[in-house]
Amino acid sequence: MEQRFKIASHVMKNVFSCGYTEPTAIQRVGVPILAEGRDIAAISPTGTGKTLAYLLPLFSRLESPAAKSKIPEQGARGLIIAPTRELAAQIYNETLKLAQGRKWRVVLFSKATASTLKDLAVQSKVDIIISTPLRLVASIQSGELVLNNVQFLVLDEADRLLDTEFVDQIEEIVGLCTNPQCQKAVFSATLPAKAEQTVLAMLKEPIRVVVGLKDTPLPNIAQSLVYVAQPESKLPTLIQYLTSPTGYTPPIIVFTSTQARATSLLSELLIAGVKNAEVLHAGMTRHERDQCVKRMLQGEVWVLITTDVLARGMDFGGVHGVINFDWPESVQSYVHRIGRTGRAGRQGTAITYFTDEDAPYLKSIANVLLQSGQTVPEWMIKLQKPSRLKRKQMGKAQHQDTTVGHKGENVGRALAIKKKCVTSFRLWSR
Numbered sequence: 001m002e003q004r005f006k007i008a009s010h011v012m013k014n015v016f017s018c019g020y021t022e023p024t025a026i027q028r029v030g031v032p033i034l035a036e037g038r039d040i041a042a043i044s045p046t047g048t049g050k051t052l053a054y055l056l057p058l059f060s061r062l063e064s065p066a067a068k069s070k071i072p073e074q075g076a077r078g079l080i081i082a083p084t085r086e087l088a089a090q091i092y093n094e095t096l097k098l099a100q101g102r103k104w105r106v107v108l109f110s111k112a113t114a115s116t117l118k119d120l121a122v123q124s125k126v127d128i129i130i131s132t133p134l135r136l137v138a139s140i141q142s143g144e145l146v147l148n149n150v151q152f153l154v155l156d157e158a159d160r161l162l163d164t165e166f167v168d169q170i171e172e173i174v175g176l177c178t179n180p181q182c183q184k185a186v187f188s189a190t191l192p193a194k195a196e197q198t199v200l201a202m203l204k205e206p207i208r209v210v211v212g213l214k215d216t217p218l219p220n221i222a223q224s225l226v227y228v229a230q231p232e233s234k235l236p237t238l239i240q241y242l243t244s245p246t247g248y249t250p251p252i253i254v255f256t257s258t259q260a261r262a263t264s265l266l267s268e269l270l271i272a273g274v275k276n277a278e279v280l281h282a283g284m285t286r287h288e289r290d291q292c293v294k295r296m297l298q299g300e301v302w303v304l305i306t307t308d309v310l311a312r313g314m315d316f317g318g319v320h321g322v323i324n325f326d327w328p329e330s331v332q333s334y335v336h337r338i339g340r341t342g343r344a345g346r347q348g349t350a351i352t353y354f355t356d357e358d359a360p361y362l363k364s365i366a367n368v369l370l371q372s373g374q375t376v377p378e379w380m381i382k383l384q385k386p387s388r389l390k391r392k393q394m395g396k397a398q399h400q401d402t403t404v405g406h407k408g409e410n411v412g413r414a415l416a417i418k419k420k421c422v423t424s425f426r427l428w429s430r
Ligand SMILES: Nc1ncnc2c1ncn2[C@@H]1O[C@H](COP(=O)(O)OP(=O)(O)OP(=O)(O)O)[C@@H](O)[C@H]1O
Pocket: 019, 020, 021, 022, 023, 024, 027, 044, 045, 046, 047, 048, 049, 050, 051, 052, 188, 189, 312, 313, 314, 315, 317, 339, 343, 344
């Protein structure tokens, strides 16, 4: 590997220190393609090691830290874009693990680091920048950041980056990477046909790689669809699951459709006596989000309630199960949500609640189960495929802000705990 793909020995040493002895399928195929200098569009299931598949060739391409170069560079040489802060931070940590032992300068782009990098001399000593699109474009537009020296550009979770929310920023970023030698790599576990067309148009003579079946979870995730009839029945079903004497194996992640529903669900679970439950969504402060991810990584959180903000890329290691409390917005969202479990060859379970309102979209997800080798009841297979219009409406059912079926306040973690204390007191004093 070291000689064939020109990966520095200290980087390989760091790879072995991580405990990786054999490359995964996407690493086996992706690393040689990128090491040959080719652009790549790679699709490989969740949890199969795509991060390392682009990080190794990135280090190989940069050869040695910019600080060692005699010719001053004009801006950072490596750039990785990810859709969420949490994912960018996780990629940053993985990059730091490989960088150990040499003076690589790796920057997680934020308000603070953006300010330090205003100075081109400082910017030019940076090897790799990892950022979300919005943060990066803000600095580019204010003339504080240049991308014309980027030699290796990665778009992680490419199809999400091409959603309407980000596509303009991504086109701007790609357009500003004007170095003719700039190599581009796009990775995702899902890439719908339209996004794939857009992606391929951004790359130069790309090689397209698909590991396994497109948009299909790995068979080591045991998937099930659970009928709960009415939206109000979801909460008792979940509480029963989390408090049953047979128990569940923590940690698990519970996905809801909105921030308000996530906080409301936390409140209800705390009241029901579910231990070590927490919430994470984009409406929380950066500090709160960082602290929650930290506690999750340390194994202190048993039930993490969240929204699609954590559906992509997050690697919490031993997550045993995922519960889709609310129906996902698309097949891709389903695949990424359940992909938070069953990572790196481990086993996992994924349970998806569905109500009568979700029934029209059942067939789309039932097909995913079938494709990944799961057993699906005969009647689900016979259901009609939803129309394109219907598929667009998937997961957009008008949910109440709360998870108990009536309108209530939007509670944060602190308020949820307070509410729990008051309720426990009331029960105690009865
Ligand atoms: N060669 C390897 N051997 C063993 N474990 C590995 C190897 N490469 C990566 N891993 C581990 O596999 C897990 C998943 O890796 P990674 O997060 O890169 O997956 P991914 O394919 O990017 O997933 P997603 O699509 O969800 O973003 C991580 O915990 C990582 O440490």
